[in-house]
Every structure is written in C-alpha cells, then in structure tokens.
Amino acid sequence: MLSTNVMLEPTESSASMWEQGVGDWASNEVRWLTCCRVFDETHDVKTFAFRTADGSPVRFEPGQFLTVSADIDGQQVQRCYTIASPPTRPYLVAITVKRVPGGVMSNWLHERMRSGMRLRAHGPAGAFTSTRAGAGKLLYLSAGSGITPLMSMTRASVDLGLNRDIVFVHSARTPADIVFRDELRRLAALAPGLRLLFVCEGHGDEHGWTGEARRLTLPMLMRQVPDFATREAFTCGPAGYRHAVREALREGGHDPARYHEESFDLSTMATAAAESKTVEVKAAEHASTFNVRLSKSGKTFPVQSAETLLAAARRAGVAIASSCSQGVCGTCKIRVLEGDVAMKHNGGIREREVQKGFRLLCCSRAQSDLVLDL
Ligand SMILES: Cc1cc2nc3c(=O)[nH]c(=O)nc-3n(C[C@H](O)[C@H](O)[C@H](O)COP(=O)(O)OP(=O)(O)OC[C@H]3O[C@@H](n4cnc5c(N)ncnc54)[C@H](O)[C@@H]3O)c2cc1C
Incomplete structure (x- = not known):
C-alpha cells in the first residue's frame, strides 16, 4: 500500500x-x-x-x-x-x-x-450498466482490468442488500493477477446470490490453485453455469476475449439481445471509425458545406457534411474539450440549438440527452446550417 x-x-x-x-x-x-x-x-x-x-x-x-x-x-x-x-x-x-x-x-x-x-x-x-436489466439472473464476464465496471455493479448490489442472482466469471493470467480477489470472496460470503468463478490461464506461483487453469470455453461455461443462456450477460475485457465470449454464448444458444459489452480499447473502435472515414472522404467529393454559428461568442465557421463537427471546430481554432473521438466518453457533448446533425455514437450519450438537443461533436455531422450552444 x-x-x-x-x-x-x-x-x-x-x-x-x-x-x-x-x-x-x-x-x-x-x-x-x-x-x-x-x-x-x-x-x-x-x-x-x-x-x-x-x-x-x-x-x-x-x-x-x-x-x-x-x-x-x-x-x-x-x-x-x-x-x-x-x-x-x-x-x-x-x-x-x-x-x-x-x-x-x-x-x-x-x-x-x-x-x-x-x-x-x-x-x-457511459451506458454499460445492469441497473436497467430488470430483476432477472445476471452473468458477469470479465478479463483483466475489464473487471472494474462489473465490480462497481456487484458492490452496489451487495451494498443495497439486493441479493441478486449473479454469476461472476473473471478471467486472469494467473491467480496473482485476479483483481479484487479477496474482496469478491468477502462479498460472496455476504450475498448468497453471488457466485464466483475465477478462470486462470495458468497457476503461476500459486501451486495450490484448484480453480480452472485454462481459458474460458463454451464447455467450461456449460459445466460451471448450466443456465447461462437464461441470464442477461455483461462482458468487459480485451477485444479477443470479448470476441471469444460473444462466439461461445451465441454457440451456446444465448440470445444476443441479452448480451451487453464494454470496450476499453478505443483502437478497435478507431479502426471502424477510420474505415467509415475512408467512405466519407470519397463522399466528400459530393459534400455540401454548411455554416456553424456559436451562440455565445457569435463566432462562425464552415463545416462540410462529410466531416465531424469537432474536426471543423478545431480547424477553425475553436477549443472544445474532447477525449476519445469515438463517441464513447461524452466529453464533447454540446447542445445543438438550431439545425440538423447526423450522429453515430458508441454509447457516450443518453437518449434523454439527445431528446434535450445534446450531440457529441466528435461523431456528429451537419445536415444543415447549425447554431451551437457554445
Ligand atoms: C470506457 C473506458 C473505460 C476504461 N476503464 C478502465 C479501467 O477501469 N481500468 C483500466 O486500467 N483501464 C481502463 N480503460 C483504458 C484506459 O482508458 C487507457 O486506455 C489505458 O489505461 C491505457 O492508457 P495509457 O495512457 O497508459 O496508454 P497509452 O499511452 O494510450 O498507450 C496504449 C498502448 O499503446 C502503445 N503506444 C502508445 N503510444 C504509442 C506510439 N506512439 N506508437 C506505438 N505504440 C504506442 C503503448 O505502448 C501501449 O501499449 C478504459 C477505457 C475506456 C474507453
């Protein structure tokens, strides 16, 4: 410490x-x-x-x-x-x-x-939370530092005395790499509805390890969590892990509509964004140009329909706080007072904020002249 x-x-x-x-x-x-x-x-x-x-x-x-x-x-x-x-x-x-x-x-x-x-x-x-999943049974699947959102959900559930039926499957390289290991055990002792399964690729220095000592597989899931297909699943971990989990659940008959995941890896989203950017660059040949006015400063700048509002604002020297540039973090959220934009986000904004006119500038494109609350 x-x-x-x-x-x-x-x-x-x-x-x-x-x-x-x-x-x-x-x-x-x-x-x-x-x-x-x-x-x-x-x-x-x-x-x-x-x-x-x-x-x-x-x-x-x-x-x-x-x-x-x-x-x-x-x-x-x-x-x-x-x-x-x-x-x-x-x-x-x-x-x-x-x-x-x-x-x-x-x-x-x-x-x-x-x-x-x-x-x-x-x-x-962010919108990765089990609070809106109803009262049904839950399956938490995490690997490495991907345990953090599921830990917050588990701690909250135990603090509230909800005693929800949760199977928490966490994968790590070795037992020494299991984050929150002791605390999870304490929580499971307090909440009989919480069941833990630690899956390690190897036992590392812990020779007395009696848990699973290989990667998570569908047969392991079927054996350890026979009712997994009936559970609302929440997954967080590296891209390869999430892909393997998604495939295993799908193969095991889990309904994809009851599957939720969080990515910590913006580069996988960036790849998708880069691909869509290539399409946009081609589309830019036919792009329209619109005018953006900032209501507070009165500043104006042009924006092409094929580029993001964030990119156009930066080019015009307008300082806008932003972080992920993938529509995840919500940092560049600004209210559009007039005009239409098309937004393709990755969970960084809520429906009720969209209803109030907010948009994420990093993943929004103008479809008309605009006035921003800035
Ligand atoms: C929604 C969300 C929640 C998250 N929650 C957590 C969490 O709870 N806990 C957690 O630990 N992480 C979390 N992350 C991940 C976190 O945001 C960071 O991505 C992570 O900590 C790495 O950041 P960094 O600045 O240390 O690494 P970066 O500097 O971003 O580097 C990342 C990798 O890229 C490599 N790299 C950097 N620069 C270059 C370069 N020029 N050329 C080649 N390679 C390079 C580095 O070596 C490294 O391997 C979360 C991410 C998201 C999107």
Missing part, C-alpha cells in the same frame, strides 16, 4: 448536499478531484480513490466511467477510467488502473499520483 492517510469524512457542506440529494456532474463538465487513497490491488494494478474538491457526493450508475485529464510532459492527456467504486458510496469515487507497458496515463498515475494530489475529470458517462 502506498498511502492511506486521508480517511473520507463528509464535510458539513457535503452532508447538507446529501440531505438535498446527490449532485449531478455532467459528462461535459470538468471538476477537480482530490486523491485521498492509493493502494495496490495486484503487482500491476492500483486503485486511486478521490473525493470532489468541495466534498460533494457524485451521482453515477454502476458501470459508468470518468474521463480524467492530466498535464504529462507538457501535453494534456485524457483517458477514460471506470468508476470501480459503487454509487452507494457517493462521497468517494475510485478508479482501478492497470499499468500498460509504455502507456502514458496509466504509468503516470502509478508513478506520480499520491494522496493529496489533484486531478481534473469530466463527469460520469
């Missing part, structure tokens, strides 16, 4: 906010977070717990993520991290980060973030 010196005591102001209800923090709003605890989960995974600068509680759904931003070597770097802590403990948000070899943000957090340091973050975003 690196540091544990600040225990979270709700301040007077946060206590009164709690009485009024937990505050909203929009995904396009930046707030400061203060680190209050850092601790090791495994040899290459750490948890960083934060409170908001004014101690106010945070409202989010289990499975949602924050987009954190830091100045690293003179560059502003933004990355998404799931809030691994549950919304039932709203005074503290914790992210659990795996160190990625050569990775900018994960290594900076591991090496530099300490109790008392501050970090900027955009508010909670």
Whole structure:
C-alpha cells in the first residue's frame, strides 16, 4: 500500500448536499478531484480513490466511467477510467488502473499520483450498466482490468442488500493477477446470490490453485453455469476475449439481445471509425458545406457534411474539450440549438440527452446550417 492517510469524512457542506440529494456532474463538465487513497490491488494494478474538491457526493450508475485529464510532459492527456467504486458510496469515487507497458496515463498515475494530489475529470458517462436489466439472473464476464465496471455493479448490489442472482466469471493470467480477489470472496460470503468463478490461464506461483487453469470455453461455461443462456450477460475485457465470449454464448444458444459489452480499447473502435472515414472522404467529393454559428461568442465557421463537427471546430481554432473521438466518453457533448446533425455514437450519450438537443461533436455531422450552444 502506498498511502492511506486521508480517511473520507463528509464535510458539513457535503452532508447538507446529501440531505438535498446527490449532485449531478455532467459528462461535459470538468471538476477537480482530490486523491485521498492509493493502494495496490495486484503487482500491476492500483486503485486511486478521490473525493470532489468541495466534498460533494457524485451521482453515477454502476458501470459508468470518468474521463480524467492530466498535464504529462507538457501535453494534456485524457483517458477514460471506470468508476470501480459503487454509487452507494457517493462521497468517494475510485478508479482501478492497470499499468500498460509504455502507456502514458496509466504509468503516470502509478508513478506520480499520491494522496493529496489533484486531478481534473469530466463527469460520469457511459451506458454499460445492469441497473436497467430488470430483476432477472445476471452473468458477469470479465478479463483483466475489464473487471472494474462489473465490480462497481456487484458492490452496489451487495451494498443495497439486493441479493441478486449473479454469476461472476473473471478471467486472469494467473491467480496473482485476479483483481479484487479477496474482496469478491468477502462479498460472496455476504450475498448468497453471488457466485464466483475465477478462470486462470495458468497457476503461476500459486501451486495450490484448484480453480480452472485454462481459458474460458463454451464447455467450461456449460459445466460451471448450466443456465447461462437464461441470464442477461455483461462482458468487459480485451477485444479477443470479448470476441471469444460473444462466439461461445451465441454457440451456446444465448440470445444476443441479452448480451451487453464494454470496450476499453478505443483502437478497435478507431479502426471502424477510420474505415467509415475512408467512405466519407470519397463522399466528400459530393459534400455540401454548411455554416456553424456559436451562440455565445457569435463566432462562425464552415463545416462540410462529410466531416465531424469537432474536426471543423478545431480547424477553425475553436477549443472544445474532447477525449476519445469515438463517441464513447461524452466529453464533447454540446447542445445543438438550431439545425440538423447526423450522429453515430458508441454509447457516450443518453437518449434523454439527445431528446434535450445534446450531440457529441466528435461523431456528429451537419445536415444543415447549425447554431451551437457554445
Ligand atoms: C470506457 C473506458 C473505460 C476504461 N476503464 C478502465 C479501467 O477501469 N481500468 C483500466 O486500467 N483501464 C481502463 N480503460 C483504458 C484506459 O482508458 C487507457 O486506455 C489505458 O489505461 C491505457 O492508457 P495509457 O495512457 O497508459 O496508454 P497509452 O499511452 O494510450 O498507450 C496504449 C498502448 O499503446 C502503445 N503506444 C502508445 N503510444 C504509442 C506510439 N506512439 N506508437 C506505438 N505504440 C504506442 C503503448 O505502448 C501501449 O501499449 C478504459 C477505457 C475506456 C474507453
């Protein structure tokens, strides 16, 4: 454990906010977070717990993520991290980060973030949550750091005493790589409806390992979770893992409409985006040009129907906060006051926000002249 010196005591102001209800923090709003605890989960995974600068509680759904931003070597770097802590403990948000070899943000957090340091973050975003899945049986499938959204959901469920029927299947390289291993066991002891299955590729240094010691397969799932096809499935992990799980479930007769997944790997989405960009470049030969007006500054700039509003704004020198550029993180959410746009997002915006006129500029294209609330 690196540091544990600040225990979270709700301040007077946060206590009164709690009485009024937990505050909203929009995904396009930046707030400061203060680190209050850092601790090791495994040899290459750490948890960083934060409170908001004014101690106010945070409202989010289990499975949602924050987009954190830091100045690293003179560059502003933004990355998404799931809030691994549950919304039932709203005074503290914790992210659990795996160190990625050569990775900018994960290594900076591991090496530099300490109790008392501050970090900027955009508010909670994302739609990967089991809270809207009804009361049915659940199947959580995760690998590596993909455990974080499912951990938030599990912690919330146990905190609320829901005793939901959850089978939580987590895959790791070795037993030593299982994130939250002891805590999950404690939670399972508290909630009889929660069943754990750890699947490791090998036993590593743990020679007494009696769990599964190979990759997750359909026969293993059929043997360990015979009713898996009747469960609402939530999967998070690397692209190859998600592909294997999707195929196994489909082969095993699981209804794809009851399958939900979260990707931490923006590069797979970026590939799809790049492919669609190639099509757009061809389409640009026939593109129309529209005018964008910013209602607050009065600034105007042109946008082609084939390019994203974010790209056009950047070209015109308009600073718009953005992170993933794939319609995932919700950082570039802005209300369109007039005109039509076509948006193709990846879960970074909710239907009710769309109804209110918000759009993600990174994945929206103009279909007419526009006025933006900016
Ligand atoms: C919705 C969402 C939720 C997430 N939640 C979590 C979570 O809970 N926990 C977690 O650990 N992660 C999570 N992630 C992943 C996280 O956002 C980061 O992608 C991850 O931490 C790696 O970031 P990094 O800055 O360390 O690595 P990056 O700097 O982005 O590098 C990633 C990889 O690319 C390689 N690379 C970097 N630059 C180059 C280059 N110029 N040429 C070649 N290779 C290069 C690096 O070596 C590394 O292998 C989440 C992602 C998303 C989208």
